[in-house]
Amino acid sequence: MTANPHIGLIREKIGYALYTLQEFYSNTNWVELKGDTVYEDFGKGFNTGKCSIGTSDDQSKDRCAIGGIYKGRSTKDEAPHYYLHEHAVSTAIRATQYFLLDEGNGIYNLLGRKLFMDVFHLQSKxxxxxxxxxxxxxxxxxxxxxxxxxxxxxxxxxxxxxxxxxxxxxxxxxxxxxxxxxxxxxxxxxxxxxxxxxxxxxxxxxxxxxxxxxxxxxxxxxxxxxxxxxxxxxxxxxxxxxxxxxxxxxxxxxxxxxxxxxxxxxxxxxxxxxxxxxxxxxxxxxxxxxxxxxxxxx
Structure with a gap:
């Protein structure tokens, strides 16, 4: 990190990353394929392809892929894979913990204790x-x-x-x-x-x-x-x-x-x-x- 890091910019970038990370488990078929396993390599590479989320405003839901895999909500009318909603939530939580605190790849390790606490407005007990x-x-x-x-x-x-x-x-x-x-x-x-x-x-x-x-x-x-x-x-x-x-x-x-x-x-x-x-x-x-x-x- 630079000697005078731009804390506001760091905070903004982390916010974008966390939103993308947490949405991943509701909007892809990762949970269907891997269950509650955290995708530790998320963001390190990209796969091509299209998965329909299947909500009422999704214009691709009637085309390949048909139906949709969205599970960001817990009701059948709002999410085709509503029955996997809790799995997506719990996996997203553990993925967030990994992103922030993993000893090898976490943001805490990258930023260091003081800057991490400054970015998140934290105080030690x-x-x-x-x-x-x-x-x-x-x-x-x-x-x-x-x-x-x-x-x-x-x-x-x-x-x-x-x-x-x-x-x-x-x-x-x-x-x-x-x-x-x-x-x-x-x-x-x-x-x-x-x-x-x-x-x-x-x-x-x-x-x-x-x-x-x-x-x-x-x-x-x-x-x-x-x-x-x-x-x-x-x-x-x-x-x-x-x-x-x-x-x-x-x-x-x-x-x-x-x-x-x-x-x-x-x-x-x-x-x-x-x-x-x-x-x-x-x-x-x-x-x-x-x-x-x-x-x-x-």
Whole structure:
């Protein structure tokens, strides 16, 4: 293939080839002669001759060859060999698989994996599900009255993620406290291990109300995969408001969806301010879903 293949042209040519290939089994006597065998050399040579298809608009049906062999439909009135329709269909399907995927002669082998996937607009399951589920949790002392409910709810979110069509490839847990250098992050592909980490969370410190929430979020963004969801759990506003532009940039650059689980607020940056910036989507949910009556989800 050329260094810059014309994908549209390749796609068009493959479409023509597939149409001809699939029609072959309904419009020739191959199935009558060879049964369900795939014609692997199809297209490599040509035989002369005329076979009438026998439909009502076929002007040659009353001349040699008389009657017709068409089996592209399943009713007697529309196809003389209607009783072979299912054989033609199944053989055409297997011929299509051979045309596309045969190790020696298939289009996949000719184009290579990347170009083949580009031509057919395919994505591997690995790329589709290469998402993460990130939790950024405030572990300062003021969270003491809420932390058990938060842990229970976040563990439910992790458990529910296992029933999604596409399961996250990793789970991220970030904790932040005061001072800022206590922010930590870890990740795992094991959802059970993640729940274990959550259940072992303890709270301490943080004598004033605003906390380093944006530092925690930025750490979560750093560790998250693209097109993923990131939860923030806190009872306080953010004292590191100078980082809000970095927050917006990070969320946008990775197409992350933040969910704010707030059990309180105080002086500092208001989370409603973040919500109304509209630089990225915010999920709105009913807090009762998480089983935490005092949590506001923005």
């Amino acid at each position: 690995e790329s589709v599900v290469d998402t993460s589920l990130t939790f950024v949790v405030d572990v300062t002392g003021s969270m003491g009255s809420d932390i058990d409910a938060v842990i229970t709810s976040l563990a439910t979110i992790v458990t529910d993620s296992r029933s999604l069509e596409f399961i996250p490839s990793k789970y991220v847990l970030v904790t932040f406290s005061d001072p800022e250098n206590l922010t930590t992050g870890r990740e795992t592909s094991d959802w059970v291990e993640m729940i274990g980490w959550m259940r072992n969370l303890t709270v301490s410190g943080g004598d004033d109300c605003p906390e380093y929430a944006l530092s925690g979020l930025l750490k979560g963004i750093e560790m998250s995969n693209r097109n993923s969801k990131i939860y923030l759990c806190t009872d306080a506003s953010a004292k590191d408001s100078e980082k809000v532009s970095d927050l917006i940039h990070g969320l946008t650059a990775k197409s992350l969806t933040p969910v704010f689980l707030l059990t309180g607020n105080c002086d500092g940056i208001g989370w409603e301010t973040i919500k109304t910036l509209e630089h990225f989507p915010i999920i709105n949910s009913n807090c009762t879903v998480l089983g935490i009556g005092s949590i506001a989800i923005l």
